[in-house]
Amino acid sequence: MNARTEPDVIQSALQHAITEQHHLSNAHLDALEEETIFILREVAAAFERPALLFSGGKDSLVMLKCAEKAFGAGRIPYPLLMIDTGHNFPEVTDFRDLRAKELGAELIVRSVEDSMARGTVRLAHPGESRNVHQSVTLLEAIDEFRFDALIGGARRDEEKARAKERIFSHRDSFGQWQPKAQRPELWTLFNTRLQPGEHFRVFPISNWTELDVWQYIARENIALPSIYYTHPREVVDRRGLLVPVTALTPPRDGEAVQVRDVRFRTVGDITCTCPVESTAATADDIVIETLAAEVSERGATRMDDKTSDASMEKRKKDGYF
Numbered sequence: 001m002n003a004r005t006e007p008d009v010i011q012s013a014l015q016h017a018i019t020e021q022h023h024l025s026n027a028h029l030d031a032l033e034e035e036t037i038f039i040l041r042e043v044a045a046a047f048e049r050p051a052l053l054f055s056g057g058k059d060s061l062v063m064l065k066c067a068e069k070a071f072g073a074g075r076i077p078y079p080l081l082m083i084d085t086g087h088n089f090p091e092v093t094d095f096r097d098l099r100a101k102e103l104g105a106e107l108i109v110r111s112v113e114d115s116m117a118r119g120t121v122r123l124a125h126p127g128e129s130r131n132v133h134q135s136v137t138l139l140e141a142i143d144e145f146r147f148d149a150l151i152g153g154a155r156r157d158e159e160k161a162r163a164k165e166r167i168f169s170h171r172d173s174f175g176q177w178q179p180k181a182q183r184p185e186l187w188t189l190f191n192t193r194l195q196p197g198e199h200f201r202v203f204p205i206s207n208w209t210e211l212d213v214w215q216y217i218a219r220e221n222i223a224l225p226s227i228y229y230t231h232p233r234e235v236v237d238r239r240g241l242l243v244p245v246t247a248l249t250p251p252r253d254g255e256a257v258q259v260r261d262v263r264f265r266t267v268g269d270i271t272c273t274c275p276v277e278s279t280a281a282t283a284d285d286i287v288i289e290t291l292a293a294e295v296s297e298r299g300a301t302r303m304d305d306k307t308s309d310a311s312m313e314k315r316k317k318d319g320y321f
Contacts, residue, residue: 024287026215032208033216036063037070038188039167039204043149044077046192047200050149051108054080055088056096057267058224059153062213063204064099065222079106081150083138085130085269086113087248092267095225110141131269139175142199149192149200157209158297167206173197210265210297211290218283227264228286230279235260241274265297 040063043050052067054060067076080100084093100107112130115121120140121133142150156163166182168190183191192200205213217224234245236255242262243249248270251257262275263286280286 024215024291026219029212029216029219032205032212033066033069035188035207036066036204039202040067040070040151042190043151043202043204044071046190047149049145049147050078050151050202051081051145051147052076052078052151053153054082054096054100054107055153055267056082056092056099056225057153058213058217058222058228059155059205061099061222061224062208062216063151063153064103065216065220066204068103074104076103076105078151079108081141081147082107082109083134083141084109084111085134086111087130087270089225089227089264089267089270089273091225091227095223099223108141108145110137110144112137115140127271129269129271131272135175142175147199148194149202151202151204153205154203155208155210155213156206165201165203165206167203168192169201169203171199171201175199177201210293211287214283214287214290218287222283224283225267227267227275230261230263230281232259233262233275234258235262235275242277243274244270246270 052060052063054064064076064080071077082096097107112121112133115133115137116123121130121136123130123133138150141147154165156165161179164179164182166185168183168185169177170181170183171177173195194200208216216222234257235242236245236251236257237243238252238255242260245251245257260277261279263278263280264273264275267273278286278289280289
């Protein structure tokens with residue numbers, strides 16, 4: 001008997017996922033939504049100057065939907081904050097602006113380029129990714145607006161370092177995260193006490209998975225930037241990742257440019273974010289694909305997480321999201 005080919009294995013996995021989708025319940029989403037709404041309201045009650053980190057990506061859009069349910073459209077009690085590297089996908093930043101306008105929410109944008117102009121960010125070379133330098137701009141925004149809590153869309157299933165986070169993650173006066181100094185969270189009781197200069201990062205969808213997010217997007221019919229769904233794009237295959245061909249990420253010598261049907265599982269800085277091959281055109285299609293996925297979204301799409309297993313933890317200790 002001949003060994004099964006890779007396409008056969010993939011097709012079998014997708015068929016199994018389709019079968020599972022017919023029996024897949026989303027009743028657990030009610031509990032996840034209820035917890036997220038509770039946390040969003042707790043932030044509004046416990047802190048004086050919170051902000052919601054809003055990139056225009058799927059996780060922040062899910063949080064925004066929960067915030068609408070928690071407070072009502074046009075009544076979200078904290079501003080939206082975006083740290084822009086200047087190298088974000090235009091489909092995402094355009095959607096970010098549109099969604100904020102639709103909700104009547106205050107949108108604050110601070111740019112890594114402004115930090116570069118001030119001299120607080122210095123690139124090692126012009127082609128260096130600006131993604132890691134967002135930490136500096138974020139800490140400057142915290143100081144500028146005196147934010148005492150920042151609500152982020154990180155999930156524990158994304159990456160090893162993020163699995164160490166509490167829902168209410170304490171940061172010291174330097175904006176640093178100390179994983180061994182995090183506070184216990186028993187019976188949804190959160191210790192929100194702060195010393196001057198300190199702040200919290202709060203992660204209301206910590207207990208969600210990528211699958212939960214897509215099920216919720218499908219159930220709530222949440223609009224997303226178009227690049228989350230299948231579209232043809234020029235890419236090169238580099239170390240197992242499909243690197244998009246752009247002015248910022250041109251092909252290297254010897255690399256063959258191909259046009260493939262792809263989608264983005266996560267969106268971020270163009271210089272470090274890769275799509276995956278996909279023909280999924282709807283949220284329901286992506287639920288099916290996610291059921292069959294064997295690699296986390298960051299593992300499948302982020303070049304900056306490939307440097308070492310500790311790369312994200314080091315960045316978080318330095319103030320990263």
